[in-house]
Amino acid sequence: MPIHDQSYRHFEGAKAPPGRAWLVIAKAGVMHMIRKRLFLGLLIVSWVPFLFRAGQIYFSTNFPQMAMLAATAETFREYLEQQNPFVFFMTIYIGAGLIANDRRANALQIYLSKPLLRSEYIAGKASVLFFFLMLITWVPGIFLLLVQVMFAGNFQFLTKNLFLFPAITVAALLQVILATFTMLALSSLSKSSRYVSILYAGIIFFTTAIYGVLYAITGSSSMSWLSPTESLAQVVDVIFRLTPRYMTPWQVSLIVIVGLIAVSISILERRVRGVEVVT
Amino acid sequence: MDSNLQPVPAGPAVVTPSPPGPPPVDRGAAGSPAGTPVVQLDGVTVIYGKNQALKNVSARFERGAVGLLGPNGAGKSTMLKALLGFVKPNVGRMHVLGLDVAHRPMEIRARLGYMPETDGHIPGMNAVSFVAYCGQLAGLPAVDAMQRAHEVLYYVGLGEARYRNLETYSTGMKQRIKLAQAIVHDPDLLFLDEPTNGMDPKGRDEMLELIRDLGHNKGVSLILSSHLLPDVEYTCDHVVVMDKGQVAAQGPIAELKGPAGRVFELRVKVATGSLPGFIDVLQKAGMECHSTDEDVMRVFVPTGVGGSERTDQQILFSLAAKEGVQVRHLRPSVPTLEDVFAKAVGEE
Numbered sequence: 001m002p003i004h005d006q007s008y009r010h011f012e013g014a015k016a017p018p019g020r021a022w023l024v025i026a027k028a029g030v031m032h033m034i035r036k037r038l039f040l041g042l043l044i045v046s047w048v049p050f051l052f053r054a055g056q057i058y059f060s061t062n063f064p065q066m067a068m069l070a071a072t073a074e075t076f077r078e079y080l081e082q083q084n085p086f087v088f089f090m091t092i093y094i095g096a097g098l099i100a101n102d103r104r105a106n107a108l109q110i111y112l113s114k115p116l117l118r119s120e121y122i123a124g125k126a127s128v129l130f131f132f133l134m135l136i137t138w139v140p141g142i143f144l145l146l147v148q149v150m151f152a153g154n155f156q157f158l159t160k161n162l163f164l165f166p167a168i169t170v171a172a173l174l175q176v177i178l179a180t181f182t183m184l185a186l187s188s189l190s191k192s193s194r195y196v197s198i199l200y201a202g203i204i205f206f207t208t209a210i211y212g213v214l215y216a217i218t219g220s221s222s223m224s225w226l227s228p229t230e231s232l233a234q235v236v237d238v239i240f241r242l243t244p245r246y247m248t249p250w251q252v253s254l255i256v257i258v259g260l261i262a263v264s265i266s267i268l269e270r271r272v273r274g275v276e277v278v279t
Numbered sequence: 280m281d282s283n284l285q286p287v288p289a290g291p292a293v294v295t296p297s298p299p300g301p302p303p304v305d306r307g308a309a310g311s312p313a314g315t316p317v318v319q320l321d322g323v324t325v326i327y328g329k330n331q332a333l334k335n336v337s338a339r340f341e342r343g344a345v346g347l348l349g350p351n352g353a354g355k356s357t358m359l360k361a362l363l364g365f366v367k368p369n370v371g372r373m374h375v376l377g378l379d380v381a382h383r384p385m386e387i388r389a390r391l392g393y394m395p396e397t398d399g400h401i402p403g404m405n406a407v408s409f410v411a412y413c414g415q416l417a418g419l420p421a422v423d424a425m426q427r428a429h430e431v432l433y434y435v436g437l438g439e440a441r442y443r444n445l446e447t448y449s450t451g452m453k454q455r456i457k458l459a460q461a462i463v464h465d466p467d468l469l470f471l472d473e474p475t476n477g478m479d480p481k482g483r484d485e486m487l488e489l490i491r492d493l494g495h496n497k498g499v500s501l502i503l504s505s506h507l508l509p510d511v512e513y514t515c516d517h518v519v520v521m522d523k524g525q526v527a528a529q530g531p532i533a534e535l536k537g538p539a540g541r542v543f544e545l546r547v548k549v550a551t552g553s554l555p556g557f558i559d560v561l562q563k564a565g566m567e568c569h570s571t572d573e574d575v576m577r578v579f580v581p582t583g584v585g586g587s588e589r590t591d592q593q594i595l596f597s598l599a600a601k602e603g604v605q606v607r608h609l610r611p612s613v614p615t616l617e618d619v620f621a622k623a624v625g626e627e
Contacts, residue, residue, distance in 0.1 A: 115350035274365035
């Protein structure tokens with residue numbers, strides 16, 4: 001009798017019910033990224049601003065002569081804005097290939113022949129980007145708040161600015177969801193992750209440039225809604241109870257953001273299919 | 280040994296034919312009454328733009344190994360994709376393993392393995408990670424998925440290459456890995472779309488042996504879509520012949536090859552008569568005639584025309600002589616699936 005039967009054997013154990021495959025996709029995606037050194041480097045660098053801000057809070061709470069550096073609600077809003085470049089690079093690095101690489105390798109037919117819905121596939125892929133973007137926005141934002149309490153040794157700042165918890169959460173969620181869905185939609189449009197990266201960067205820079213030109217010509221910031229980045233900044237200002245920086249009504253900026261997410265979901269619905277039909 | 284994994288007694292190594300053992304457990308359409316087909320299509324029509332890929336197709340795929348045969352563009356792949364739920368039929372109903380495709384696609388896919396025609400893999404993975412990942416997607420626990428990944432990779436002959444990145448695999452290896460990902464979760468039914476495409480002769484034989492073993496010794500029902508008649512004839516017991524989006528013939532291969540009779544391969548030279556005249560005479564005598572080349576033809580002589588093989592040959596010679604055609608070569612043959620296919624799609 002062979003020590004180990006290498007033939008085909010039937011599986012009689014219990015299988016997970018359908019509906020959990022998105023977790024498998026998300027876990028595999030996260031593990032795949034963590035194994036990349038370049039990515040880990042980018043992840044570590046994106047936490048450097050957190051260390052500076054933590055240092056700022058430490059000195060301002062422990063040394064009275066540095067009280068002018070004391071944290072305010074605006075400090076947290078500024079911190080989230082400082083993370084924008086990292087969000088941009090992370091979105092490109094992680095997101096560009098999420099669906100494009102699967103399309104290039106004809107993996108969609110493999111995925112969708114398994115017991116998982118298209119929405120589960122999208123949720124799994126989105127979770128990978130969502131997880132890492134939250135790791136460089138929401139997680140350090142909340143940590144910063146906890147650091148403030150820790151270094152100050154009291155809850156005075158926190159009780160005075162209790163709205164910061166939901167503000168950081170909602171602002172980070174809005175930014176991360178927008179980046180995740182727009183990038184996934186672009187990734188589903190092509191088989192080349194490079195092309196997707198260029199397209200994403202192009203859209204971000206082009207819309208901001210268009211707004212910049214219009215601002216230079218008209219001297220009015222009422223066209224800020226043309227740029228998703230500026231629209232997000234406008235809404236986040238309102239979330240942090242700050243005076244909005246542009247003349248565009250924040251509701252219009254919010255509609256632009258929600259509209260972009262809706263369009264992205266619609267693109268994903270059309271593009272993520274087991275078979276591509278060309279008529 | 281994991282208690283979840285039940286050994287199948289009649290287990291061969293990669294391409295070794297199974298030794299005789301206890302009969303395999305038939306798992307196709309498990310839970311449904313005996314005699315229920317594993318796949319049934321009723322009046323299915325699929326339209327891509329202006330092109331009708333499937334035209335009112337009604338077909339039954341029995342348990343065991345069934346060939347889906349037809350030339351390129353016949354609608355074979357479209358049928359498989361419709362059964363998987365990738366393509367929604369415009370009209371008609373489909374049942375797989377007794378479940379309605381339109382209403383219970385998840386349950387069907389949990390019990391189904393699909394080996395696509397085109398190359399497909401998850402980028403950046405090695406073979407064992409890829410197959411284990413596919414197992415997990417199909418609902419296997421992570422540990423079991425990894426164990427089965429190793430096992431099925433050995434089974435398909437990729438045991439030594441299982442830690443290599445998939446992007447470095449040859450065409451033949453890619454075909455094997457596609458089979459491995461299709462069987463890792465132990466499906467009740469397998470859809471194999473042109474599984475021998477691009478394989479060298481040795482690899483092709485090994486792949487066919489694996490398919491035959493799965494279908495005949497492991498109790499896995501399978502549908503083998505192919506345009507290669509020898510592949511279907513070697514691995515399957517039943518066949519559904521497709522042509523131009525329609526079912527041209529279906530049934531057990533042995534039955535379709537009938538009625539009983541003899542087939543002769545003839546090479547002829549026209550002396551004084553004409554070839555069409557000779558073919559006409561043969562047909563009037565109750566024989567079927569398919570030209571395979573200008574001067575080569577296969578003639579089917581039904582039982583009752585002659586009696587013995589010798590008498591059949593004499594009749595052929597006498598008819599040829601009567602029509603002024605010289606028979607330069609005559610070789611007895613047996614009816615093959617090729618004859619069934621040619622007859623079904625109306626080839627001359």
